[in-house]
Amino acid sequence: MRPITKEIYLNWYEEMLFWRKFEDKLASVYIQQKVRGFLHLYNGQEAILAGALHVMDLEKDRMITAYRNHVMPIGMGVDPKKVMAELYGKSTGTSNGLGGSMHIFSKEHRFHGGHGIVGGQIPLGAGMAFGDKYFNRGAVTLCFMGDGAVRQGSFHETLNLAMLWDLPVVFYR
Numbered sequence: 630m631r632p633i634t635k636e637i638y639l640n641w642y643e644e645m646l647f648w649r650k651f652e653d654k655l656a657s658v659y660i661q662q663k664v665r666g667f668l669h670l671y672n673g674q675e676a677i678l679a680g681a682l683h684v685m686d687l688e689k690d691r692m693i694t695a696y697r698n699h700v701m702p703i704g705m706g707v708d709p710k711k712v713m714a715e716l717y718g719k720s721t722g723t724s725n726g727l728g729g730s731m732h733i734f735s736k737e738h739r740f741h742g743g744h745g746i747v748g749g750q751i752p753l754g755a756g757m758a759f760g761d762k763y764f765n766r767g768a769v770t771l772c773f774m775g776d777g778a779v780r781q782g783s784f785h786e787t788l789n790l791a792m793l794w795d796l797p798v799v800f801y802r
């Protein structure tokens with residue numbers, strides 16, 4: 630793991646502040662109905678993302694999560710303007726404006742969504758890790774979920790398979 634220096638702390642703070650401001654801005658344009666559909670924010674969880682990004686190899690590792698997915702791709706290198714455009718439903722967005730708030734994706738940055746079904750991302754995350762192991766890519770998948778997802782049967786089945794096959798996947802609750 631890279632050492633945690635003063636510069637790293639400052640960089641984390643800067644990034645976390647940006648993510649918080651990004652989400653706060655979304656909250657304000659949401660009530661003006663500029664963003665349609667649902668809007669699930671990441672406020673209060675920024676430190677989890679900062680720490681996770683610190684241990685990742687952004688050249689090859691992957692990330693997948695549920696619907697609180699606006700700032701994670703930004704952390705992985707996606708242009709914030711493209712994420713904001715997606716939320717506005719514009720064709721310049723990450724999914725050409727067709728995904729919206731819950732479905733931010735970037736194949737280029739190995740950010741695999743953005744899933745609205747509680748727990749839906751869990752078996753998908755293990756599947757991506759299976760692919761990386763099968764093809765010897767040496768990559769790790771980070772799979773995030775909320776407390777509620779842990780009650781899904783797919784979570785338990787996925788953990789069984791991930792342990793049995795020793796898959797390179799890390800689950801964050």
Ligand SMILES: Cc1ncc(C[n+]2csc(CCOP(=O)(O)OP(=O)(O)O)c2C)c(N)n1
Pocket residue numbers: 697745746747774775776777778779
């Ligand atoms: C399979 C499924 N059941 C129900 C829902 C409706 N639903 C949307 S969010 C949510 C709560 C999920 O809580 P948690 O996983 O703890 O995530 P949090 O929103 O707290 O981050 C539920 C039940 C859903 N999206 N998918």
